[in-house]
Amino acid sequence: MTKEKREIARRPDKAPIATAWDYAPAPEARDIVKIQERYGLFIGGKFVEPGSGERYTTIDPAREEPLSEIAQAGKADVDRAVRAARDAFANGWSGLRPSERAKYLFRIARLLQERSREFAVLESLNGGKPIRESRDVDVPLAAAHFFYYAGWADKLEYAFPNRKPRPVGVAGQIIPWNFPLLMLAWKIAPALAAGNTVVLKPAETTPLSALLFCDVLRQAELPPGVVNIITGDGRTGAELVSHPDVDKIAFTGSTEVGKAIQRNLAGTGKRLTLELGGKAANIVFDDAPLDQAVEGIVNGIYFNQGHVCCAGSRLLVQESIYETVVAKLKRRMATLRVGDPLDKNTDVGAINSKQQLEKITALVQSGVDEGAEIYQPPCKLPERGYWFVPTVFTNVAQSYRIAQEEIFGPVLSVLTFRTPDEAIEKANNTPYGLSAGVWTEKGSRILAMAQRLRAGVVWANTYNRFDPASPFGGYKESGFGREGGRHGLEPYVVLDDA
Numbered sequence: 001m002t003k004e005k006r007e008i009a010r011r012p013d014k015a016p017i018a019t020a021w022d023y024a025p026a027p028e029a030r031d032i033v034k035i036q037e038r039y040g041l042f043i044g045g046k047f048v049e050p051g052s053g054e055r056y057t058t059i060d061p062a063r064e065e066p067l068s069e070i071a072q073a074g075k076a077d078v079d080r081a082v083r084a085a086r087d088a089f090a091n092g093w094s095g096l097r098p099s100e101r102a103k104y105l106f107r108i109a110r111l112l113q114e115r116s117r118e119f120a121v122l123e124s125l126n127g128g129k130p131i132r133e134s135r136d137v138d139v140p141l142a143a144a145h146f147f148y149y150a151g152w153a154d155k156l157e158y159a160f161p162n163r164k165p166r167p168v169g170v171a172g173q174i175i176p177w178n179f180p181l182l183m184l185a186w187k188i189a190p191a192l193a194a195g196n197t198v199v200l201k202p203a204e205t206t207p208l209s210a211l212l213f214c215d216v217l218r219q220a221e222l223p224p225g226v227v228n229i230i231t232g233d234g235r236t237g238a239e240l241v242s243h244p245d246v247d248k249i250a251f252t253g254s255t256e257v258g259k260a261i262q263r264n265l266a267g268t269g270k271r272l273t274l275e276l277g278g279k280a281a282n283i284v285f286d287d288a289p290l291d292q293a294v295e296g297i298v299n300g301i302y303f304n305q306g307h308v309c310c311a312g313s314r315l316l317v318q319e320s321i322y323e324t325v326v327a328k329l330k331r332r333m334a335t336l337r338v339g340d341p342l343d344k345n346t347d348v349g350a351i352n353s354k355q356q357l358e359k360i361t362a363l364v365q366s367g368v369d370e371g372a373e374i375y376q377p378p379c380k381l382p383e384r385g386y387w388f389v390p391t392v393f394t395n396v397a398q399s400y401r402i403a404q405e406e407i408f409g410p411v412l413s414v415l416t417f418r419t420p421d422e423a424i425e426k427a428n429n430t431p432y433g434l435s436a437g438v439w440t441e442k443g444s445r446i447l448a449m450a451q452r453l454r455a456g457v458v459w460a461n462t463y464n465r466f467d468p469a470s471p472f473g474g475y476k477e478s479g480f481g482r483e484g485g486r487h488g489l490e491p492y493v494v495l496d497d498a
């Protein structure tokens with residue numbers, strides 16, 4: 001018996017160990033992006049000092065080092081940004097020929113492509129996500145969104161046949177920290193294409209790519225006030241939501257804050273779309289291509305450290321293949337490289353913040369306490385920064401917190417089923433309804449499952465695939481409204497009779 005086989009036989013769960021196949025470091029150059037020591041608020045086409053006088057430090061979560069001083073927008077700052085957006089709406093942007101609006105959006109898309117390396121490095125530095133993901137997913141998809149909605153700008157009457165679409169007005173947009181640039185693109189591109197102006201608040205921990213985006217707006221010569229970026233914490237978001245001159249709020253974030261916003265807006269007549277949490281089921285049938293499915297399971301939960309609202313965080317495996325799938329999964333997990341987000345070989349980067357790390361740690365502990373079996377591959381974590389080893393729980397009951405609550409970290413819970421009906425029952429047994437995955441060889445089964453799953457997006461034999469032409473959004477406590485595709489224009493237009 002080889003040394004490795006002896007080691008595997010000794011391990012209680014027979015889980016394989018990582019082979020000693022180390023990669024040489026391949027760090028992306030960090031100096032491609034210039035980070036200013038401090039930033040103001042981007043209002044009316046230029047950076048201004050916050051009237052509040054307050055600032056906070058944004059950090060690199062992988063090194064716990066400060067990156068820049070960020071302005072905390074207060075009530076008067078929010079008001080100033082909304083007034084700039086209203087002015088730009090009334091005096092130019094909403095009346096601009098749609099084909100002219102399209103030109104700006106095309107310009108922004110091309111500039112994002114040209115400066116993609118800069119954005120990728122910045123996104124990884126400030127958010128902790130692996131450069132491989134920010135370079136190959138976040139930034140290209142953000143550019144693709146601007147290209148896509150640039151195409152719609154002068155074709156709105158085809159998007160809504162027999163109706164006369166007109167813009168809603170000033171949109172207040174609040175985005176989270178898991179995909180800072182991509183969520184910005186999801187929000188800003190359709191709003192501008194439809195002729196609205198925008199005040200956007202990035203998340204407290206990840207403001208830097210939105211602030212670099214202001215420079216793209218300058219290069220694109222977007223008229224002042226069409227897009228305003230105000231940084232700050234939840235208080236800034238709350239001020240934006242309750243500002244009386246905002247016509248529409250678009251929010252992506254936690255279900256808790258989403259509900260608070262909905263309560264706040266009740267009766268005001270303001271439009272609202274909410275993209276909230278999820279606890280998606282990734283369902284693997286016994287006829288699925290298992291190696292491919294294991295790749296999909298890994299991508300579904302460990303992509304972006306599991307900081308993904310549509311993450312496949314509940315794995316439902318058909319009972320007959322349970323042992324095989326779990327063994328293959330553990331073997332694959334042992335090869336995941338956790339570490340420096342700027343290293344091109346890294347698969348799993350840093351947890352976005354100390355607060356999020358604490359939340360993940362507490363939920364994982366609850367899983368252990370409630371009786372689930374935990375597996376974490378051997379993994380050496382960097383000494384500084386916020387890290388969590390990719391984790392899988394087996395022996396999970398439906399009632400456990402790890403099977404019910406959104407963990408928003410690299411933690412997977414495995415459950416089993418025997419029949420398609422049982423799979424549906426378990427998959428839908430959650431307050432959420434954002435996404436799901438189905439792995440099977442049979443096309444008819446995919447269609448039958450997709451019809452019965454209460455989820456806004458159902459992926460078949462793949463996971464976490466995004467396309468600007470495809471609408472995304474939830475059922476139940478995952479929110480309402482759709483982003484992406486033609487549907488993504490709807491919240492930003494008033495439809496008059498033609």
Ligand code: NDP
Nearest residue numbers: 175176202203204233234237238253254257276277309408
């Ligand atoms: P939040 O929902 O608090 O943050 C989302 C955005 O809303 C941020 O820009 C935030 O600002 C802002 N915000 C916070 N409070 C208010 C408010 N009262 N009114 C208006 N805007 C507000 O998420 P957290 O960052 O606190 O994360 C908490 C948990 O939420 C995570 O652990 C995760 O489970 C879940 N989450 C889910 C997301 C999803 O897409 N499904 C995305 C992000 C988080 P600020 O950043 O300054 O707090």
